[in-house]
Amino acid sequence: MDNLNNISDKKIKIKTEGVNLFYGDFQALSNINMDIKECAITAIIGPSGCGKSSLLRLFNRMNDPIPGVKVEGKILLDGISIYDEDMDVVQLKKRVGMVFQKPNPFPMSVYDNIAFGPKHHGIKQKSRLDEIVEKNLKQVALWDEVKDKLNQSALDLAPGQQQRLCIARALAVEPEVILMDESCSALDPESTMEVEKLMVDLAKKYTIIIVTHSMEQAARVSDMTAFMYMNENRAGILVEYGTTEQIFARPKDKRTEDYITGRFG
Numbered sequence: 001m002d003n004l005n006n007i008s009d010k011k012i013k014i015k016t017e018g019v020n021l022f023y024g025d026f027q028a029l030s031n032i033n034m035d036i037k038e039c040a041i042t043a044i045i046g047p048s049g050c051g052k053s054s055l056l057r058l059f060n061r062m063n064d065p066i067p068g069v070k071v072e073g074k075i076l077l078d079g080i081s082i083y084d085e086d087m088d089v090v091q092l093k094k095r096v097g098m099v100f101q102k103p104n105p106f107p108m109s110v111y112d113n114i115a116f117g118p119k120h121h122g123i124k125q126k127s128r129l130d131e132i133v134e135k136n137l138k139q140v141a142l143w144d145e146v147k148d149k150l151n152q153s154a155l156d157l158a159p160g161q162q163q164r165l166c167i168a169r170a171l172a173v174e175p176e177v178i179l180m181d182e183s184c185s186a187l188d189p190e191s192t193m194e195v196e197k198l199m200v201d202l203a204k205k206y207t208i209i210i211v212t213h214s215m216e217q218a219a220r221v222s223d224m225t226a227f228m229y230m231n232e233n234r235a236g237i238l239v240e241y242g243t244t245e246q247i248f249a250r251p252k253d254k255r256t257e258d259y260i261t262g263r264f265g
């Protein structure tokens with residue numbers, strides 16, 4: 001929350017304009033308008049099924065493969081519309097990375113997990129890959145713990161270490177935005193604290209958007225908070241969006257207040 005004082009001065013990294021999302025006939029998101037600030041942490045909160053993951057996945061076109069999916073409105077990344085036909089989706093996914101709920105290291109060594117993306121994007125030189133692996137494991141404060149186990153299977157690491165490895169893997173392709181969908185919900189409190197600390201640290205360089213069911217987590221780490229709910233047709237709507245301080249201390253909408261005080265959800 002140390003960005004709080006200057007959050008309003010920050011540049012807009014992602015802008016959504018009148019976004020609707022349909023899965024076949026079902027409308028999952030309705031008229032989402034949201035400016036996401038660069039180098040800050042934005043938390044998306046709201047009850048189960050209100051479309052948080054659906055919205056997050058729109059930011060790097062991860063919903064594209066779902067049959068019958070349709071997106072209306074605009075999503076701009078640095079002012080460029082990412083759903084335009086000429087958008088390079090491979091490049092988009094490099095710029096906007098994702099960390100999932102359950103740690104999902106690839107079934108390969110610690111080293112290869114980090115080197116995988118850079119190799120895929122054309123980096124072949126061993127010394128360069130060594131540097132990338134070391135730099136990114138250091139970025140997630142995992143280097144000291146795993147530097148002697150680089151060739152061991154990533155699946156043998158503890159869950160908290162696996163999740164930091166997955167964050168390092170996302171960082172290794174040098175993204176600008178990192179999406180995290182309930183990335184601490186499978187972790188114990190201690191590992192959760194480590195990942196939260198990491199998020200705050202990474203937000204100096206990266207734009208971070210998290211989905212969380214933990215009000216405490218949203219309040220602890222985020223600069224901006226978006227509260228989503230459902231309309232009468234069960235489509236997800238953005239009820240209220242503001243600084244985390246405002247949303248938690250002075251919510252304007254009754255539904256936001258009820259949710260953050262635990263009256264439903």
Ligand SMILES: Nc1ncnc2c1ncn2[C@@H]1O[C@H](COP(=O)(O)OP(=O)(O)OP(=O)(O)O)[C@@H](O)[C@H]1O
Nearest residue numbers: 023026028046047048049050051052053054055066
């Ligand atoms: N691939 C899909 N096909 C059809 N409907 C889907 C699909 N994915 C999600 N939905 C529906 O869209 C709505 C929003 O789902 P979404 O997973 O985005 O909610 P959420 O807020 O992330 O919920 P949770 O907190 O439980 O993770 C739900 O009604 C869900 O059933």
Ligand SMILES: [Mg+2]
Nearest residue numbers: 052053054211
């Ligand atoms: Mg979800």
